[in-house]
Amino acid sequence: MTDTTTDLTTSDVAPTSSVATREILDPSTGEVIDVVAEHGAADVDEAVRIARTALESGPWPAMPRSERARLLLRIADAIESASEELFQLETRNNGRPVTETRAQLSRVPEWFRYNAGLLAAQRDAVLPSDGPYLTYQRRTPLGVCGIITPFNHPMLILARSLSAALANGNTVVVKPSEMTPLTTLALARIIKDAGLPNGVVTVVTGGREAGARLTQHPDVAKITLTGGTEAGRSAAVATASRFARVTAELGGKTPIIVFEDVDPVVAAEGAAFAAFVAAGQSCVAGSRFLVHRSIYDQFVTALSARARAIRLGDPADPRTQMGPLISDRQREKVRHLIDTGVVEGAKLSAGGRIPDLPAPLSGGFFLEPTVLADATIDMTVSQEEIFGPVAVVIPFDDEHDAISMANDNRYGLGAGVWTRDIARGHRVADRIVAGMVWVNDHHRLEPSLPWGGVKESGAGKDAGAESFDDFSWIKTIVVRISDDHVDWYGGHDNLRLN
Structure with missing residues (x-):
């Protein structure tokens, strides 16, 4: 076990006030794997001071664009070189199977190269x-930016925002989830070694107190937050009070519509990926499967069989297909929602139990992939985000019915459509109220694709040119290029006001 309590920043100056520490658990065993500092409000103040000093006195914001771009490319290369260590570290810290973390983290360098x-x-x-004027715009760094990341995809989600913030010359304070800080701390060391100036990126490891202070800090010009809807609401209120920017990617209750013209077995294979990747701990996890009544029974049978066949086990074993949930608390929340679904009338078609695994995995936070069939749109499990490996299946009768149910929710992050009718695919995708819609696939992303939702799923976009542009502000400069002068009060004709 490595004590990382003092190795927290890319500056030689570490936050000063914390004496408390937090144990970091391996969710597959429940064992302590590391200890980090439990930073509080005073530590966030110090981190922001470091970032502001680097912004005002350091070389980063004034560095020529070409040099900043080259350094981002060096960071991408350095991440690639350390990829195996990062795969293993993230797997151990958040419990995702190494096959998933390898597939996901191998793409992290793409975000730095794209930006x-x-x-x-x-x-x-x-x-x-009009007139004798040259008018142009300059983009300017926002200043100190705060990035708050979740436990489920800690390094990828950080890379999306961090690469755009750095490309625009900002300095950054990062607060990872208190449960999964290890790859963030590793990344801070990697980018320091790649040559990023001191103070440009500072990491604080703490819980709600640290996150709240970062969103409220008067010197933070933008917050990017990925997390729960209530956390996003609090961040939006805090930033609005000082007119700072906020990008919030929040909860989701992703509907996936399966039409009668698709093979129900093929659709069930896609549904299993949507529902159970990352043990369902993803904001765009497929959680409401709206299936045409004519293929409904076949789909439920195929999905349930696929769920029962998924191999649970040691996340470090390449044969493992699903790992644990992040904590016992999260597992109990998911189990309670499953029980609620059954009480409200849903049928437990697969899973729902804690698996019998050998030690040390018996101490982990595993839960079987679960299928709740014969649900209705008004059930709790059809409306509330579960954030676990639970697929809720609901029948529908026609296209209008399916779209109505898909939009009957307070969230609007992602959605999916399965159909062989290309016209219907476009038509239905256009009518679903969600920031992202996949047709005959799920959870596909690229650095160029804006990521974010509507309604209570958040505001703003992460990734894409939209995210890049939102990390700067535009200054408009108007230059009079005529050699005569303007005398407004001298009686000249044809003067123009505004």
Whole structure:
């Protein structure tokens, strides 16, 4: 076990006030694997001070774009070189099977390369202006930015925002989930070794107190938060009070519509990936499967069989297909929702139990992949985010019925449509109220694709040019290029006001 309590920043100056520590658990065994500092409000203040000093006095914001872009490319190469260590570390910290973490984290360098490319290709706009004027725009760093990341995809979600923030010349304070800080701390060391100036990125490891202070800090110009809806609501209120920017990617209750023209077995295979990857701990996890009544029974049978066949076990074993939930508390929340679904009339078609695994996995937070069939749209399990390996299956009769049920929810992050009718695929995708819709697939992403939802799933976009642009502010400069002068009160004709 490595004590990381003092190795917290890319600066030589560490936050000063904390004496408390937090044990980090391996969710597959329940065993302590590390100890980190439990930072509080005073530590966040110190981290923001470090970041502000680097912004105002350091070389980073004023560095030529080409140099910043080259450094981002070096960071991408360094992450790639350390990839095996990062795969294993994240698997151990959050319990995802190593096959999943390898597939996901191997793409992290792409975000740094993509934003380096946007930076290298960035042009300042020259705007049309009547009269003898040259009008142009300059993009300027926002300042100190705060990034708050969740436990489920700690490094990928950090990379999406961090790469865009750094490309624009900002300095950053990162607060990872208190349960999964290890790959964030590893990344901080990697980017320091790659040559990022001191103080440009600072990591604070703490819980709610640290997160609340970061969102409320008067010197933080933007918050990017991925987490629960209530946390996002609090961050939005805190940033609004000082007119700071906020991007919030929050909860979800992803509907997936399965039409009668698809093979129900093929659709069930796609449904299993949507529902059970990351043990269902994803904001866009497929959680409401709306299936045409004519293939409903076949789909439920196929999905239940697939769920029962998923191999649970040691996340470090490449043969393992699903790992544990992040904590016993989360597992108990999911079990309670499953029980609620059954009480309200849903049928437990697969799973729902704690598996019998040998030691040391018996101390982990595993739960069987679960299928709740014969649900209705008004059930608790059909409306509330479960954040666990639970697929809720609901029959529908026609396209209008399916779209109505898909939109009958307070969330609007992701959605899916399975159909062989391409016109219907486009038509239905257009009518679903969600920030992202996949047709005949699920959870596919690229650095160029804006990521974010509507309704209570959040505001703003992560990734894509939209995210890149939101980490800067635009200054418009108007230059009079005529050699005469304006005398408004001298009686001249044809003067223009505004």
